[in-house]
Amino acid sequence: xxxxxxxxxxxxxxxxxxxxxxxxxxxxxxxxxxxxxxxxxxxxxxxxxxxxxxxxxxxxxxxxxxxxxxxxxxxxxxxxxxxxxxxxxxxxxxxxxxxxxxxxxxxxxxxxxxxxxxxxxxxxxxxxxxxxxxxxxxxxxxxxxxxxxxxxxxxxxxxxxxxxxxxxxxxxxxxxxxxxxxxxxxxxxxxxxxxxxxxxxxxxxxxxxxxxxxxxxxxxxxxxxxxxxxxxxxxxxxxxxxxxxxxxxxxxxxxxxxxxxxxxxxxxxxxxxxxxxxxxxxx
Amino acid sequence: xxxxxxxxxxxxxxxxxxxxxxxxxxxxxxxxxxxxxxxxxxxxxxxxxxxxxxxxxxxxxxxxxxxxxxxxxxxxxxxxxxxxxxxxxxxxxxxxxxxxxxxxxxxxxxxxxxxxxxxxxxxxxxxxxxxxxxxxxxxxxxxxxxxxxxxxxxxxxxxxxxxxxxxxxxxxxxxxxxxxxxxxxxxxxxxxxxxxxxxxxxxxxxxxxxxxxxxxxxxxxxxxxxxxxxxxxxxxxxxxxxxxxxxxxxxxxxxxxxxxxxxxxxxxxx
Numbered sequence: 193x194x195x196x197x198x199x200x201x202x203x204x205x206x207x208x209x210x211x212x213x214x215x216x217x218x219x220x221x222x223x224x225x226x227x228x229x230x231x232x233x234x235x236x237x238x239x240x241x242x243x244x245x246x247x248x249x250x251x252x253x254x255x256x257x258x259x260x261x262x263x264x265x266x267x268x269x270x271x272x273x274x275x276x277x278x279x280x281x282x283x284x285x286x287x288x289x290x291x292x293x294x295x296x297x298x299x300x301x302x303x304x305x306x307x308x309x310x311x312x313x314x315x316x317x318x319x320x321x322x323x324x325x326x327x328x329x330x331x332x333x334x335x336x337x338x339x340x341x342x343x344x345x346x347x348x349x350x351x352x353x354x355x356x357x358x359x360x361x362x363x364x365x366x367x368x369x370x371x372x373x374x375x376x377x378x379x380x381x382x383x384x385x386x387x388x389x390x391x392x393x394x395x396x397x398x399x400x401x402x403x404x405x406x407x408x409x410x411x412x413x414x415x416x417x418x419x420x421x422x423x424x425x426x427x428x429x430x431x432x433x434x435x436x437x438x439x440x441x442x443x444x445x446x447x448x449x450x451x452x453x454x455x456x457x458x459x460x461x462x463x464x465x466x467x468x469x470x471x472x473x474x475x
Numbered sequence: 476x477x478x479x480x481x482x483x484x485x486x487x488x489x490x491x492x493x494x495x496x497x498x499x500x501x502x503x504x505x506x507x508x509x510x511x512x513x514x515x516x517x518x519x520x521x522x523x524x525x526x527x528x529x530x531x532x533x534x535x536x537x538x539x540x541x542x543x544x545x546x547x548x549x550x551x552x553x554x555x556x557x558x559x560x561x562x563x564x565x566x567x568x569x570x571x572x573x574x575x576x577x578x579x580x581x582x583x584x585x586x587x588x589x590x591x592x593x594x595x596x597x598x599x600x601x602x603x604x605x606x607x608x609x610x611x612x613x614x615x616x617x618x619x620x621x622x623x624x625x626x627x628x629x630x631x632x633x634x635x636x637x638x639x640x641x642x643x644x645x646x647x648x649x650x651x652x653x654x655x656x657x658x659x660x661x662x663x664x665x666x667x668x669x670x671x672x673x674x675x676x677x678x679x680x681x682x683x684x685x686x687x688x689x690x691x692x693x694x695x696x697x698x699x700x701x702x703x704x705x706x707x708x709x710x711x712x713x714x715x716x717x718x719x720x721x722x723x724x725x726x727x728x729x730x731x732x733x734x735x736x737x738x739x740x741x742x743x744x745x
Contacts, residue, residue, distance in 0.1 A: 356589075358585065359589055361549065361589065362585065362589040362590075362591065362651070363591070363601070364549065364578065365547065365582060365585075366578065366606075367576070367578040367579035367602065367658060376601070376605065377591055377601075380593075381592050
């Protein structure tokens with residue numbers, strides 16, 4: 193074998209191994225995280241975790257019921273802001289937009305997506321917490337809702353664009369106005385993509401901590417209504433993890449496991465929704 | 476050497492001694508059409524007789540589909556498209572009518588079947604619902620009536636709530652025709668409705684078009700000269716954006732006045 197052949201063969205093997213190792217590393221990071229969480233979190237997961245409030249240090253039987261409910265409430269608020277704005281904004285971009293304005297909207301949406309989450313928190317702090325003079329679920333929900341908007345807009349727009357133009361023409365030719373066509377034919381046809389996009393963006397904001405640190409703050413007890421500071425899983429993890437108590441560390445692991453399980457469930461669920469999606473079959 | 480007589484397609488005369496209709500359903504006068512700066516139609520003058528089938532024939536890119544889409548203002552989906560001239564429906568200028576109302580009176584069936592991703596029933600009911608044309612009680616009757624007119628009722632009456640996509644191509648196209656008929660249009664525009672279908676489905680659709688004539692004026696764009704000769708009462712020949720000749724089908728195919736028409740009919744080009 194000549195030198196060139198040997199060099200080519202060994203270069204082949206080296207690159208194959210290198211790329212394979214990188215791929216393996218990517219996958220194993222996820223499994224490591226999962227493994228740690230399942231091992232440490234699984235040990236401290238019990239019924240009390242789900243139904244009890246946090247107890248003073250030293251007492252056993254503490255839980256994070258208020259944080260689980262709190263995360264739920266915050267996600268509901270975020271949806272009220274993020275879903276309508278994202279959905280209708282996406283509809284505008286896909287169906288009604290003129291060239292220049294759509295370009296500007298798309299560009300700023302992408303920029304908004306890149307804004308650091310803590311800056312979102314500062315923004316919500318300035319416009320809600322300062323005037324109200326206290327932390328609240330409203331502020332936290334708004335911060336998360338704004339973070340939902342860019343992804344919701346883009347996935348809605350892409351799902352609507354994927355609907356064939358022939359369907360729109362068919363509806364228009366029957367005497368449907370532009371808006372009726374969109375609402376009664378195009379959106380139902382694109383609904384699976386839209387739902388997937390919303391599930392994914394909810395899963396993303398469910399785990400955000402920085403925007404909640406000085407908007408929703410936290411709460412060791414149940415929060416009434418929407419005007420009080422509210423506990424949430426990510427912030428509880430943060431608080432408990434940096435504290436010096438072992439019991440709290442265990443609870444933080446458990447909370448991490450619950451949060452990750454919810455996010456993974458949403459992602460897997462979203463993929464199942466899209467895989468059974470409508471195919472525009474033509475005979 | 477075989478003369479052009481041999482290669483002329485066979486024709487079916489539209490009934491014995493049918494009197495030429497005095498009224499014209501639609502009238503186009505001096506119609507130009509532009510896509511941006513590019514002109515696609517030049518001074519088209521055409522009259523669509525009521526209660527008859529009019530065919531528009533011509534080679535690819537000659538403007539026949541462009542003209543068809545002016546009749547129900549579907550060109551408005553293209554931003555740079557602009558017609559000039561006059562088009563009248565029953566004497567009314569279509570460009571000043573409300574476009575939604577116009578499209579209810581002038582329906583369209585497209586080249587490839589485009590049923591909505593809904594059930595068969597909901598496809599037909601769609602036009603009725605959005606135009607507020609039938610209450611809950613009468614909806615089922617109206618749907619049945621449309622499906623009967625489109626010769627599809629017997630085939631689908633037991634599966635009305637199945638997805639429209641479960642039907643074959645020919646059935647889907649008949650579904651689209653039924654859907655267009657449901658809103659009871661005065662004119663039905665058909666853009667090469669059979670070009671994506673097999674000969675048997677084509678024959679079924681041609682038969683149903685023939686049966687619809689008395690209640691609905693039809694304009695059909697077709698690449699298939701034999702189809703025009705079989706189904707249409709009058710035919711217009713388009714070439715490069717101009718209407719070269721327009722007359723009763725029998726005249727166009729037996730005795731064309733223009734050389735270009737004769738060349739096209741006998742297959743010398745196109």
